[in-house]
């Protein structure tokens with residue numbers, strides 16, 4: 470077992486985890502943050518995307534112990550005091566959420582994009598979400614949502 | 626759970642080498658984990674110890690100078706892609722890195738991990754072969770340089786031995802203009818391994834052209850250098866195509882048939898040569 474200390478959505482967390490536990494399992498099973506989903510478990514789908522030190526990673530391919538000392542952000546960190554972030558609101562308004570399975574990962578990839586590029590071009594948006602598969606929307610509504618959220622600031 | 630194993634995050638390269646030497650074949654270096662953790666998940670490998678080298682200072686270098694270009698073994702691919710100096714010096718290297726996986730995975734994945742995994746389709750291999758790159762490798766006995774040209778010994782096999790840690794990847798000094806390019810044929814546009822990939826480096830002042838091909842043999846293949854003096858682009862292309870066909874032996878696999886690979890290789894190579902010889906550069 471390994472003792473780890475990390476920040477998750479601004480809260481300090483301490484835990485003892487086995488080496489083989491993924492960051493995704495830690496978030497879902499230990500912290501009950503079930504927003505990030507396991508679609509494939511092998512880096513293909515992006516449903517497990519979270520931010521590690523402000524940059525998106527697939528949490529299924531990161532060990533919990535690798536996140537020791539780092540800052541993690543998940544979809545649960547988006548809404549503040551029960552209010553959706555501007556980015557979440559844009560997804561709802563654009564009809565960019567259908568079954569919703571891809572949405573938490575999609576929004577975290579979009580969040581990371583807005584953090585590094587507040588007014589992204591369409592090309593940047595497409596590259597940023599290329600690792601987030603969506604079986605429902607056909608992506609157009611998602612592009613529209615991210616375009617609409619452009620300029621609303623990197624922080625939720 | 627990805628299995629039962631121990632995890633260590635050594636504080637120095639010496640300590641990493643020692644842990645790896647003690648662990649022998651049961652220990653594995655963990656960089657970005659985008660190959661290794663998938664192998665654990667799928668049960669293809671079951672090491673008893675992972676040695677995480679990502680936070681070691683010696684593996685973080687990123688230098689682009691005319692006399693020395695160094696990419697540390699822990700530098701994530703996105704950092705390589707976004708480095709403007711690197712793109713100016715080696716467009717083909719930046720394009721190859723950008724072609725790998727997705728933004729999320731490129732935040733973890735490394736150049737060194739791509740090489741050490743030794744997939745026949747490894748996208749960093751052809752470009753580093755044509756650049757005559759070398760790995761700096763350290764183990765308990767000392768440090769040595771391993772040319773990428775001698776690294777691959779078979780599909781998923783390298784000449785590295787238990788206890789070895791790759792510290793960085795080095796390119797020789799730039800001597801005059803060098804035009805580089807990378808091309809990759811995939812089943813889908815987006816993230817996918819290469820059906821065929823290839824890279825070229827052309828030095829107009831020395832009239833030499835280097836070409837390497839991936840996914841068409843058990844290892845990436847570096848062709849003998851071509852002398853471009855007094856050769857028409859058409860004749861040069863024909864010569865490269867002949868050499869590539871002779872040096873490769875494509876097989877049928879999940880991504881493509883051998884026949885498709887043989888058919889697409891010349892198309893890809895002609896485009897690649899147009900990239901470097903006409904100086905258009907880039908493009909995947």
Ligand SMILES: Cc1cc2nc3c(=O)[nH]c(=O)nc-3n(C[C@H](O)[C@H](O)[C@H](O)COP(=O)(O)OP(=O)(O)OC[C@H]3O[C@@H](n4cnc5c(N)ncnc54)[C@H](O)[C@@H]3O)c2cc1C
Pocket residue numbers: 511512513653654655656657658659660661662663678698724725726727730733734735736737738739740741742746747748749789790791792816817818819
């Ligand atoms: C969804 C997905 C898409 C992908 N797409 C592509 C693609 O398009 N093209 C492509 O080429 N690859 C692709 N890959 C494979 C992988 O992402 C790359 O090969 C990546 O560069 C591996 O680097 P890493 O740092 O994650 O390696 P790791 O998984 O950490 O390590 C890989 C191997 O190298 C060894 N190793 C790593 N670093 C060192 C070191 N410093 N010293 C000694 N040994 C070391 C490890 O022990 C292991 O055997 C993809 C993978 C996934 C999951």
Ligand code: FES
Pocket residue numbers: 506507508509510511512513514515516517518527528529530
């Ligand atoms: S569950 Fe992590 S990428 Fe699919």
Ligand code: FES
Pocket residue numbers: 565566567568569570571572602603604605606
């Ligand atoms: S909304 Fe269903 S997968 Fe994207």
